[in-house]
Amino acid sequence: MTSVQQWNQPLGSADLVVVGAGIVGLAHAVDAVRRGMSVAVVERDERATGASVRNFGHGCFTAQDGDALRYALEARSRWLRLADEAGLRMRESGTVVVARAEDEYAVLEEFRAARGGDQVVLLDAAGVARRMPVGHGVLGGAWLPMDIRVDPRQAAHAIADWLALQGVRFHWATTAHTIEPDLVGTSRGRIRAGRTVVAVGHDVDRHFPELAEQAGVRRCALHMLRVADPHGRAIDPAVLSGFSLLRYDGFGVCPTRAKVQDRLGADHPELIDIGLNLMFTQRPDGDLTIGDTHTYATTLDPFNAEALDQHVLKETARLLGVERLTVRERWRGVYAAADRPFLIASPMPGVRVVSVTAGIGMTTALGLAPEVLDDLLR
Template sequence: MKYDLIVIGSGIVGLGHAWAAALQGLKVAVFETNSRAEGASIRNFGMIWPVGQPAGAARELALRNRELWLQLGKAAGFAVEECGSLFLAHHPDELAVLQEFIDTEASHGLNAELCLPHIVKQMMPAVNTNNLQGGMFSPGELRVTPQTAISMATAYLADTLNVEFYFNSTVVKVASGEILTSANKVWHASKIVIASGAYYESLFPAAYSQECLHICKLQMLLTAPQPIGWKLGPHMASGPSLRHYPAFENCPSMTELRNRISKNMPEFDRFGIHIMASQNENGELILGDSHEYNDDIEPFDKSEINNLIIREIQKILNIPDFSISRTWNGLYAKLPKNMFFVREIRPDVLIVNGFGGNGMSLALAAAETIMQNWNSATTCEINYEPSF
């Protein structure tokens, strides 16, 4: 069996490439080691998050990615909610960063607006108004339930666009024009995309080492379903989250914000904690998260991190049911100072990786761009690496 494109990995990066290729009329196969996608694509908030990307190429890609999620949700039949996002400011330096962001080109394309405390309360009734300085609402963010979206997108690609999926099929070798699975079967394709996230090391260990990727571990929590009718509203991000996103990096007051957190909340820096919340389609709240890198990563989750997240959430939100039904962690690969990377590891074999925590926010548009460039380029060398 020969395909126009073989994709290794069935997460959002792999599905994005399969979708883009299938829409071009190509014959596509996707290979996945597990019985379903089990990596970062299903272990996240379900936030499609243009507000976190810096103005310029990254923001434009994120806004296109937003359009593609709406298209994919409509085609595949899963909900894509245009919920927007609300950054809360409970300290003057947080409000200053938000004001500086709004007043400059840093907010280009977002239609974001600064909100007084009473407007914040109207938009998110659960917010604790003690010391609330205000907030920033951005209407462009979307919400999906990751497991549902990935599952239904997979079914749509298979049933409607005739993409062939081979689950429980571990690829052990990749060469130009062919792959070998652990079942000792050879499959042929004109082009191959390796989109296996943090796990492509086993295929090309030397190339993996040269990339100097950082592996990040995140801890997250899920509450029990909230009472019927209770709504959080937009995605919520607290003031400390501002220091996590490069979109806010050049705001003058960011230095003051960072210094305050470093002095008063050193555990936030030690564990890379920033506070976010989103409500899924079942009424449960997803809470998080933390960021531990490389040698700091342990196989066991830290109760200290979970307790810190819960403590901070309780300070800023009044949630009816705070009982925790589930905790988990996720791993992703990140290339510092780049949105993602594309490498031609063999002729007509691309590695697409390094999205960090931005896979949901960038991958569909990145895949569209890569497939368009690949098919029209006079050379197979594709570089799409806008720097932060």
Template sequence: MPASYDPASYDPASYDVAIVGAGIVGLAHALAAAREGRSVIVLDRDTQANGASIRNFGFVTVSGQEQGAVWRRARRSRDIWLEVAGPAGIAIEQRGLVMIAQRPEARAVCEAFLETEMAEDCAWHDPAAAGALLGAIRPAQLEGVLTSAVDIRVESRTAIPKLAAWLAEQHGVAFQRGVAVHRVEHGQLETTAGIVRAAEIIVCPGDDLTTLFPEAMAGITRCKLQMLRLAAPGYTLPAAIMSDLSLVRYLGYAALPAAQALRHRLDVEQPDHLTHGIHLIVTQSADGSLVVGDSHHYAATPDPFADDRVDALILDEFRAVFGHVPPVLARWTGTYASAASHSRVTSPLPGVRVVTVTSGTGASTAFALAEETLASMSLPKGTET
């Protein structure tokens, strides 16, 4: 805690830590603080989970994360998910990743990846073995598959509410929902429900770039993505599925020199997919239905409308990997904060941190990032990571 913190100066209704935002980043910080024995309150302007944290795959992606600190955060966050999932009643819906290499250039990227430290618990399977692994999935082109045993998947729509409920019931975290925070000062927050006092404050604004500390959000924009749910295909996926387009998007692969040749080929063969930031992720829910995406479009204020042409491109890649496309059951858009870096942590005031994951990897990295934030709360004003 800050050196100036005096417990006697706070009344019994005060908290050690107040967190603004009940998405996965806010909940991760609540867990980290509660595990340190701190009293915690979480405030959110929505009455239920509604943002990026539930509009995604629930895919806790380790393989393919940017080499170095981000990859290590993903490994640690995956471990924490496994620690809390059972006690919180959160089902691990899928385990592992199958990266389907459709082109020789994609195979080269996978082989280069296997030479890095990030390839722990990963393996390559040639076409014959890959075909047996894929079962009913029949890609139009197949050079082999890269498998990873470290990735996991939860159902975001239920996992986030269950995590919050468990934090309240088992860790004593207080929640105020439907309450907007309109001002933060050292030691207190002004909200639509009155004043909340806390020794330390952590603001997790997601893609709200203007309400609190807009100066801390400079250079961050918003990314809109389109996603779909398809009817159950009649078989069980061996794991979450990705394809060649993912190899030029996820930095753990894309930053490898071998990825340049694949990108050049995709520039020729699938320019529209690259223009719309499309790559394929397919996960499967307990009822057998498939969550499929996604695309990436950037703007300070993205429009709320889904473009059918973009969905058609996503399904085009799905067809190339799976063959038959099951009926579409639902379509939606999501948004998240986006910048060149993985995340941004700033200290605009003593005892205050503003924490934003700026890469769409909140589910994959937030738990570890939260531990780092709590450990840094004695850092001086102006620190950024």
């Protein structure tokens, strides 16, 4: 069969065709299945290999704001249900935010006042130490009990396996070439589509370049590493730091955050310049996923600067109170970034382009998808 004949080969039809099998695409497939729709998923790789498997596995619900908070809170209950159904490794472990300066602790006090004791529990230094190993200078912190952790290297694959059992047809190693109101043309043939969701993350410009330009979509590259746990103990929660206070919109309601920004900018300008979000989670095997840095461009430089990894390693070691860390793996995560956290667009009838443009796809996608489908099916 020639390539032209293969491209014209019919691949059936579906009420919903999803382009992209990352967490955003899978979230739309999950919600469609729950509505009783037939679903086909087109994914260019043999399995999900992008941002959905390269992240911390952190459901960082509490630190969101606005629409992201609304989607996140809805996503939380959906993660709990899906974990049971799909056999996900999930922990309702919460998040510890470590304060190593008075202004950082003041931000956490303000955050608790804004959100209440159900969402934010203040900790003294001993309370932090009970939950994680700490270095010198920890004044206290906060525990965010609503947050969860999943294994990102297992979650997307387990969800896809569960969806397949529900009758979803996956077209792996298949590239979507053309998208029309009722048809998706792929490298293996044509699929008739009642509705279509294009969820290709930062690659939205590959399909709809003008839309991506208008939305200001860029790529954000993250330096992340897997290291051996230097203390050999279980660390149940995700762990954030003072640098994290500058990265999550939920903390924007706290007046003292500006002081944290000014102090860290004066004391550690090189870390602010690289967009450090000093945090980590523990993997099922005990190793730690640490990171991360943020570099933005429409087309990313293909070369990784070792200095960025060294900053992450040094600051994580200091947070944990050790001299050095043993690196097991290094990688670059890439996600879509824009001025707003979500891109939801209708380039043609019956088609929605959906991208989480703030690095919070794992946190929000399961709550975002039902609203997108409500609108698409209306």
